[in-house]
Amino acid sequence: MVMKTERKIKSKKAQGMKSKISPASPFAKKAQMKIQQMSFMLLGVFLFFALVGMIIITVKFSGLKQDATDLRDRNAMLLATKLANSPEFSCGEAYGNQKTDCIDEDKVMMLKEKENIGKYENVGKNTNFWGVSNIEIRRIYPKYESITCTSTNYPNCDRIILIDKPISGFDHSNFVALCRKEKYKNEVVNKCEMARVIVWYEEVK
């Protein structure tokens, strides 16, 4: 008899347990509600941190782009002041003694030729040999009407465009002497004029 009563109690307990996890029970509904609340809360916290993280990353990377543009700017500025001394541009002793900030116009015209300048363009990832976007030498005096130099109109022109990429960017320039050999009264003479070397760089977007 005692055993039977115990079994009855056990089966009642089991039934009670079963009814507790039944979805229809008010306890189960309350638990589900709590889980849902908790998940929404966690989702909210997670999304909040994700958004804050994204804002920080965006701000940081926009600063990084500015830094990259600043470095390009500094490179262009320093290059403009020293480009005339680079072997592809410098006069050396071709026009008398060594000259500083002197560009050999005859040499630059030959550098401009496609088979030569082609080797200096696109040497790296979207960059040319000097790490700037465009390079131009503009004669200041005597002045022509912004005529671009070609082998046919040289030297009656005032713009030697070495590298010309369509870019939106900024420039830095430096004044230089532009020297070439000319024939004057059956004699070969050195002729130097005033020019500006302009270096463009592209803004990092």
Added chain:
Amino acid sequence: MIKNKKGALEFSFTWIFAIIAGIFILFLAIYGVTKFMNIERNSQDAKTAMSIGVLTNPLESSFETTKRTMISTPVETRIYTGCKNLSGSFGEQTIKVSQKTYNEWSTGGVNVSFPNKYIFSENPAEGKNFYLFSKPFELPFKVGDLIYLTSTKDKYCFKNAPNDIKKEIESLIGINPSANENFFTKTADCPEGSINVCFIGGNDCDIKVNANSKYVDKNGEKMYYEGDALMYAAIFSNKNDYECQLDRLMKRTGQLSDIYRDKSKFVFEKTGCDSGLDFRLVLLKNTAENFGNSENLNIIYSIADDVDRENDISWECKLW
């Protein structure tokens, strides 16, 4: 009792769920912050590397004497200079920087490339202050500026240097040597642990310069040179980088020979002035393009000497 048990089950499940989700969020947050810090450090390294490259622009020399500048970094820095001779028409100089923060070296940012630079240095050069000086490399026209980068931590003791080298180093040091000075020409002044650069024999030599056979013996490897610019290059770099940079310089020599040959023709057509260098420049270009290693330097230099002599003779039509 049953009610208590129900409460225990409800409580524990909620807590387990919260703990698991919390751990997940914390783990993600820590992972994100670590990643972000690494990106930040790498970008800082890349910025420093780029700055070092940009700051070498003023070292482009014309005819002034050798000059030296110092660059300083806010923290301990390792500068890795590399050379790639296969990319592009002229190869690339790469610079990578690793900086010490929280007593730990960063993994090193990206390699920043400069196709128009030739830097010779220990690999890596480590410290907070670095000296840079440059010398033009001529073959026989100027091909480029060789930049020498040394850390102020590495003290170089130049023993028995020939007079011209000694004078040049003394001019770099200046009248009042700074506390960071790392070049010494008097053996008595050399600090302990210096890197000894011996010119005529001597004891305790880390680097031996044989001026007669024109080679620098460093780490048991011979690097042949011609002229002071290459001698310094061999002293401050290692065999692999030295040979690679020489190869890059030869590529540029070949291209410049082409430009000078074109200029020679161009000037002749418009003025009738003949430099008479066309054939020699082709020979120079071919020799430069087929350059093997520093052992062949004497061959190309003998051609260059010949070209230079001819250029000097035709003074009215001088090409460089």
